[in-house]
Amino acid sequence: MPKMKIDGVEYEFPDGINVLQACEQVGIHIPHFCYHPALKVAGSCRMCKVEVVQGGRKRIDISCNVAVQDGLEIITDSPAILTARQMTLEFTLSNHPVDCPICDKAGECDLQDYYFEHALHESRISEPKRHQHKATDIGKYIVHDAERCVLCSRCSRFTEEVTKTNELGIFGMGANEELNVHPGMRLDNDYAGNVVDLCPVGALTDKDFRFKRRVWYLKSQNSICQLCSRGCNVRIDYDDNPFHEQKSGFNLNTHRTKPTEHARIQRIKPRHNDSVNGYWICDAGRYGYRPTDSADRLLTPMYRKNNGLEATDWNTALGITAKGILNATGKGVDKVAVVVSPKLTNEELFSIHRLFREKLELINIDHRLPIGEEWYGDDILRTPDPFPNRTGCEWFEMTPSGKGFGIDKLSQAIKDGRINTLLSILADPRDYLEDTAINKLKAKYLIARNLPDDLKEIVDVALPTAAWGEYRGTFTNFRGRIQRLRKAFDPLGDAKPVWQLMVDLSSHLKKPLGWKDFNDVFNAMTKKIQFFEDLTWNGIGDLGVMTVEKSVETVK
Amino acid sequence: MSETNTKSSLVETAEKLKSRYAEPKAALMPLLYEAQARDGYLKLETEAEIAELLNISETEVHESISFYPLLFQKPVGKYHIQFCHNISCSLVGAEPLIELLEQELGVKAGEVTEDGLFSYQRAECLGCCADAPVMLVNEELFGNLTAEKVHDIIEQLRAGKKPVNDTELTQTAECNDPVVSGNFLVTNASTIKVAESHGAYEALKKVVKELEPAQIIDTVKSAGVRGMGGAGFPAGMKWSFVPKGDDQKYLCVNCDESEPGTCKDREIMRRDPHRLIEGLTIACKAFGATRAYVYIRREFYHEKKVFDKAVEEAYEAGYLGKNILGSDLCVDVVTHPGAGAYICGEETGLINSIEGKKGWPRIKPPFPAVVGLFQKPTVVNNVETLSNIPYIINKGVEAYRSRGTEKSPGTKLFGVSGHVVRPGVFELPMGFPLRELIYGVCGGIRDGHALKAVIPGGSSVPVLKAEEIDINLDFESIQAAGTYLGSGAVIVMDNTVSMPWALEILERFYAHESCGQCTPCREGVIWMYRILKRMNAGRGKMEDIDLLVDLANNIEGQTVCPLGAAAAWPVQAMIKKFRHEFEELCK
């Protein structure tokens, strides 16, 4: 543990970090562009300079390439350093178009921030600026502006070192060089969106976010990606104020009850978590947020009437559902199948477990939905399992008990008349049942976030539930790490989290669960599962905690 | 040749080339030249082909192609002309000749004549400054150019004839008991028979029989040989930094010779290559390298041919290869071509360039002595430095130290260009008076003119005024006078020269050669150049002068490699010493 001084104060640091990181650890931010903790050190932007006193000699060096060492003395704010920083900024800006008013990065741009903090000089350049291509489409999601680029090479190091796809390079030489995609390629790898986060300026922008919102209008909430079993840590950047909609003609009276007026989620950003996803997320996760605000959101309970689905109130819908379930059970008969998606949180799964397994003692429960062919894992982040909480399903025994039927046997069991009622939670029955089986079912109940038109034709009751971003809870990832999803905004319409639905349904089933709020569910859950014993919501924190280490092999 | 044939020829060449390097991708540059020779330029589909052959990404291939000036992305003429417009050539009239060339050809730089016969590009220093003005036509160098000569050469080429080449052999003068130039005036000294009859490989024989590695290092350390590439770092000390042990180590021989004004290594390469081969072999033994990569700038076509031939002969004679002279010493030599980028003379740029990458210098630490070529401990030495070694082994430390000063012992090659009567490359004792070099050895300033300024160590070192030339040419004396010995390239300017004009030429060079990796150099140097260009065009403002100095001050010492400083020093010194000329321009 090397001891060294920074700006006159002595600290102790862990081995193996550099001076830039050390300063960061004690709250001194060293301006920099090219350094990124997950990429090899480039040392090229020259912004991170500090004075290093070593063996009685003082020198200016780049803090990103000096390792912490016993006895070093670092000065971060001497006049020489301030000048060096200011001049490096001036050089960086000497060919920069300074088009912040039309740049998406404005408000979260390192160059802009450093300029306000360290430079604010009158421009001394009277030579015309270099013109390069602007707003070039270089990939499915990415737009490139060469003039704004500070040539930090973070993005090209990312495609070289992380994705190993090498689409990006710095071509040319000297003042004529330019970061770009190779002339025969497009930046379309599965992690391309990360280059936008890596870019310290607005040279790489996200088509999905371009001109959507000024960043200062955004609110943020931490969450967990729900699109595969890694559970990457993400931040939801949202805006629930319709006045910020840049589209013309918005309705001032709009109250946030309908999904289509304006989308609340503006973008998804990765949150750094070395135990899960490092600094990255995949594009599936980054751009997979749309269902929350999409037009097919189910907003009210609905039930089948005169050959169509009609909106109704909770009481009616839950009453029908409870009655249907009760009709198919009891006296040694259990003709109800409950299919749950591993997209559900631990709290939701626990409430299902408590109600159906413990109180009603149903046996035909399963979570093993087929995995679509489009999904694949890789050796960066994506796991082969597109569900975020299979581990939770295992914990809460979401598999058939005794002679119960699993999903694989369900179609046959229905055709044989041994199952006649289905409650499908966040799962589209067509994904796991044959058409003939669906047609033969007496009652089909669905708990869903989205209800596309074609699905309306087959269900009897549809109960709206809260979508990603609208509720809180926990997932347990493929390695056994429990992580929190926090609530960013209220559910649309009448939608409720599934645990709430279970509480409500339990009254109709005359088996009340007796929980009043989320905390009740959470506390009951921690008593149920051994390794949750001492777990608290706050204890999980933003980065999650390990429960039992799962062998990774069993997941892959 | 059919398509498949040409393809397979590239495959075969790739296999051959790959075996010369520890990592196959290092074969990139020679392979690109092979493809360029095949197609005339490098097509996009060739990049894919080569990327596959070397198992690297197309992006990496494209980065190199777009980086190096001598890798062509579009067709050039049957005769491709590179006309030097750097300082030494410009001092003796390159610009009017370039204008003439443009008229003769009817094309501008970078264009090809309609008949496809000619294309030309402006070249930065070609390393033949004592023969200025010079141009390369494909692989052949034409020097001492005049308007008539340029006209005749074009005429003859157009007529399909081989043009007369009457470039005089660069002037050299032997000093007493020369260390490196002893064979310069010996006819055919580049052939092994002649070289041997003049003492070549005697030192190697002695080393192989009598000296342990540590003894060689001690000898070279006591001799005090300084690096002749520019930095003057003691060679023996550099070798001693290499970690001991059996790990693979490399020697890189720096024959990039691109610092404007510098033209000395070329003479060794073409006139006495065996001296370098002997020196490098001894160096390899000293610090345990088994392989030397000799990085030769592409424009030295002739020099590379001569050197390659000499290497072949040395292998045949048992001075290179396995078990040299029956001992357990094994040294292989691989020559590697550059591609027109000055920055590849910087030692880590050179290493990256050999590895098949852009010549971007590396950040330090790690230093090459620990992590160098192919991640192995590596020493980079200049051609002249290594050519000093045989003498030291043969004649001993004392003989070597009998000349020069305590800290700059021995002799040095000085390349003199510009406005002297007799430009050339001269071996002189270290500490030789600069005035004596100019007025004695080089015959003084050309007729009817007076001395105005001297750049004493290659284009990057601070300029001296005429009244400051009473100094000695050794590392310490020259440093005491506020400038550097550098590569020993002395550029002499008479009173016809406008300093802002000269400075613009220098900064044009550095702006062109900045590798673009780090911000202060990439953005700052071109900024300085553009200010100077504007100033010389009569649109300068008084405040530009201080701005130039401020920019230079803030580039110096703030960059990855010393090129930034090399670009800053001339600005600082020229403005300090000739400020009135800049002010005159800005009035």
Ligand SMILES: Cc1cc2nc3c(=O)[nH]c(=O)nc-3n(C[C@H](O)[C@H](O)[C@H](O)COP(=O)(O)O)c2cc1C
């Ligand atoms: C921009 C730049 C260009 C250089 N060009 C050359 C060159 O052409 N030839 C050379 O020998 N050294 C050149 N050097 C110096 C090398 O980096 C290195 O110091 C030298 O090759 C070491 O050899 P020596 O110790 O034998 O002199 C250059 C340095 C810089 C910064």
Ligand code: SF4
């Ligand atoms: S595009 Fe952005 S990340 Fe990439 S080199 Fe330029 S500034 Fe850096």
Ligand code: SF4
């Ligand atoms: S890897 Fe999985 S969890 Fe991570 S962002 Fe992609 S889909 Fe989401």
Ligand code: SF4
């Ligand atoms: S100083 Fe110039 S040449 Fe050297 S690394 Fe930086 S940009 Fe490249």
Ligand code: FES
């Ligand atoms: S962050 Fe250190 S040089 Fe760029």
